[in-house]
Amino acid sequence: MSGDDMKQAAADLECPVFEDTVLAPSPPLSEATVAILTSASLHHPDQPDFGPADISFRVLDRERRDLVLGHWSQDVDQVGFGVDLNVVYPIDRLEELAAQGVIGKVSDVHLAYAGNQFDLAGVQLDSGPQGAKLLKDAGVDVVLLTPV
Amino acid sequence: MSALAHVLEAHGLATVSLGIIREQIVNTAPPRGLYCDFPLGRPLGRPGDPEFQHRVLAQALGMIETATEPVVEEFPEAIREEGTILACPMPPRDDADAHPAVAEARGLRAAYERTMANHGERMGAFRVLTPDTVPDAIGVFAEIAGGANWREAGIPGIPARVAQDIRGYYEAAAVSLADHTPGAFEATRWFLHHTEAGRTLLAAREEMKAQGAKHPLWYFLVSEHVGLPK
Secondary structure: OOHHHHHHHHHOOOOOOOOOOOOOOOOOHHHOEEEEEEOEOEEOOOOOOOOOOOOOEEEEEOOOOOOEEOOOOOOOOOHHHHHOHHHOOOHHHHHHHHHHOOOOEEOOEEEEEEOOOOOHHHHHHHHHHHHHHHHHHOOOOEEEEEOO | OHHHHHHHHHOOOEEEEEEOOHHHHHHHOOOEEEEOOOOOOOOOOOOOOHHHHHHHHHHHHHHHHHOOOOEEEEOOOOOOOOOOOOOOOOOOOOOOOOOHHHHHHHHOHHHHHHHHHHHOOOOOOOOOOOOOOHHHHHHHHHHHHOOOOOOOOOOOOOHHHHHHHHHHHHHHHHHHHOOOOOOOOHHHHHHHHHOHHHHHHHHHHHHHHHOOOOHHHHHOOOOOOOOOOO
16 A cells, blocks of 8 residues: 555544634734644653553653654654654744744744544643643744644 | 644634645644645655745745635645655675574664664654664564464563564664665565565564454554555
8 A cells, every 4th residue: 555545544534523613813923933733742752652542742842852753653654754853843944934034933842742542522621721821821822733 | 633723722822734634634624724745744745855844834834824714725736655665775684593584683783873873863763672672572573473472472562562663673774774765654665575574573463363362462563554565
C-alpha cells in the first residue's frame, strides 16, 4: 500500500461534529504572539513519554530543540521529523517570521498532545481547556495546530 | 486536532489548523483550516526546505487575518507518496555466528551513530530500547519467528513500542546510508522488506497471531498500511 491508501483508511474514521464554531479575535499578526500546538506526541527527553491512551499534554520550551516523537501510530513517517523538526514543529520558521516582523513574537511555550487516541470528551473537557489556559496565561494570541 | 482548535477558540485563542486528511479536516470543521495533501508525518511538507515550509505558513497564518467565518482552504501544491522503497547499501554484518538479523543490526550501528551526530536524537531507539539493546530485542523476535512461545521469549516491553524502536533504529541508520533524504515511508518499506530485521519482525508477527496473541499485540508490530506487501 502507499501513503495515499493509508490516508484513505484514516478518512473513514468517525469525526466529532461541532454545532457551534467560534472565531476568536486576534490582534494583527505583526503584533500577535504565536504558539504551536502539535498532536505529534512530541516531548523533551526528560519529560514522560506518552501512554497509549494519554490525553495529557507536554509543554515544549521555545529554546529547546531536543525533542522526540512519542507517537504510538506506526502509520506516521518518522524520518522527516528526524532530519528536520520543522516539518512537524516549525519553531525555527516562526522565529524567522518574528525576526522579519511578520508575527509579533514567538511564544515561550508550546504544547504537544497525542493525536492517536479517542477520548475526545477528556480532551474537550479536561486537558484541552487546561492547555488553553496555559497558553492564555503565557500571553498567546494565535495558535498554529499541526498534526502528524 | 480540530477538536482542540474548537476548545482553544472558545477560550479566546485564534487558531489555524493544518490537516493532511481532507475528510477529517472538512468534517471536523475547525474555525480556520488548511488542507495540505502531504504524507502523514510531514504536515509542513518538505523536510529541509524552509522556503516551502514558509509558503505553507504564509497561507495558514494569513487566514488569521482574512477569515471572517469558519473556512477550510487547500494548499495548492500536493506531495504525493508513491510507495517507493529506499535503496541503500548495507554494511557488512559483524558476526557470522549470530542470527542474520542480529548481526545486521550490529553492523548498522555506525550508520545509526552518524545520523544521531548529524541530526540529533529525534528518531531512533529511545522509547523502550537503547541502541545497545536493539540487537538483543531483534534476537527475541527471531526466536518467536522460529516458533518460541511469545509470552516466554522475553520481549522487553510492550511489543508495538519495542517494534517502533527497532524500526526507528533502522530508519535512522538508513538516513546516513542513503544518498538523499528519504521520502515519506521509503525507509520504512526498506526496513520491512529489504532487511533481515524487518523480515524477522513480520515473521514474528505471523507467529504471534498463530499462537493466539491478542490482536493489538501482534497487529501493531508494523503498520498494516505502510508495510505489508499486497
